Amino acid sequence: MVRLLAGREVVDSLEDDLTPxxxxxxxxxxxxxxAVVRMGERPDDLSYERTAAxxxxxxxxxxxxxxxxxxxxxxxxARAIEAVNADASVHGCLMFRPxxxxxxxxxxxxxxxxxxxxxxxxxxxxxxxxxxxxxxxPPATAQACLEVLDHYGVPVEGKHVVxxxxxxxxxxxxxxxxxxxxxxxxxxxxxxxDLESLTRLADVVICATGRPRAFGAAxxxxxxxxxxxxxxxxxxxxxxxxxxxxxxxxxxxxxxSITPVPGGLGSVTxxxxxxxxxxxxxxxAEG
Ligand code: NDP
Numbered sequence: 001m002v003r004l005l006a007g008r009e010v011v012d013s014l015e016d017d018l019t020p021x022x023x024x025x026x027x028x029x030x031x032x033x034x035a036v037v038r039m040g041e042r043p044d045d046l047s048y049e050r051t052a053a054x055x056x057x058x059x060x061x062x063x064x065x066x067x068x069x070x071x072x073x074x075x076x077x078a079r080a081i082e083a084v085n086a087d088a089s090v091h092g093c094l095m096f097r098p099x100x101x102x103x104x105x106x107x108x109x110x111x112x113x114x115x116x117x118x119x120x121x122x123x124x125x126x127x128x129x130x131x132x133x134x135x136x137x138p139p140a141t142a143q144a145c146l147e148v149l150d151h152y153g154v155p156v157e158g159k160h161v162v163x164x165x166x167x168x169x170x171x172x173x174x175x176x177x178x179x180x181x182x183x184x185x186x187x188x189x190x191x192x193x194d195l196e197s198l199t200r201l202a203d204v205v206i207c208a209t210g211r212p213r214a215f216g217a218a219x220x221x222x223x224x225x226x227x228x229x230x231x232x233x234x235x236x237x238x239x240x241x242x243x244x245x246x247x248x249x250x251x252x253x254x255x256x257s258i259t260p261v262p263g264g265l266g267s268v269t270x271x272x273x274x275x276x277x278x279x280x281x282x283x284x285a286e287g
Pocket of ligand 1 (some may be wrong): 167170
């Protein structure tokens, strides 16, 4: 049977590391604090905000919600981000995207200080990822992929990794981070020809396209490691990944491994965000 790369184990390990660090900050009178900037009330944003608040509370991390109306003007959003930048008691900021269409998203992201950019959304944070010289933090989902591979001892150095999806949220940064780990990376997208042949060649396949169960048996071969980044809903409204789990699992076999959805990368991403907030607070505490 295919090996399950469960997010829970990785989350537990990350949180075991964070607990004493938060306690040490608390002993110095510092509560690591995350600001969540949200425009409007999209159900998935609200749901993630609740999850993040619950996880943060369990770790002793503070959360402040800055909720703006969906039609708030750019200047109001800019003031909220600048308030986060100026507030010494806030160490990290998560801004839900996509922002409403009337907002210049790139401009809004770049208002945030890279030191507080715990989800790698600013140009400077991304430049650091691409240059291999970190400034701020990498996007949390991209780092979550590496955390899963590291936790389960999946080697990447010298291995062929195929990443499907080239967004700045996940595909491109994870490709650069894997390159930094000496993997040989193929980055694929919607115009890639004969995708199935490419994914079958890989040692590790990362699927991040947002297409429910689109990666069936034909995309895989025995023994591969598959990370399913997708968070999608199928026609029946059930949460699912990009990978057809049963079909892929039967091809990957005993020597293969795969992250489930739910229960895979999503929960690890939240823990990585929390780890970034703690790291940001530690940096400030260390002056
Ligand atoms: P985007 O829509 O921004 O990007 C999707 C990417 O997939 C694009 O690069 C696109 O190619 C590519 N793509 C689309 N169709 C195909 C196809 N037929 N064949 C090959 N590539 C294709 O999505 P995101 O990157 O923001 O998110 C991807 C998925 O990851 C979503 O399900 C999202 O919900 C999930 N996600 C999960 C997170 C987590 O914590 N686990 C966090 C963030 C996102 P092109 O560039 O050519 O258009």
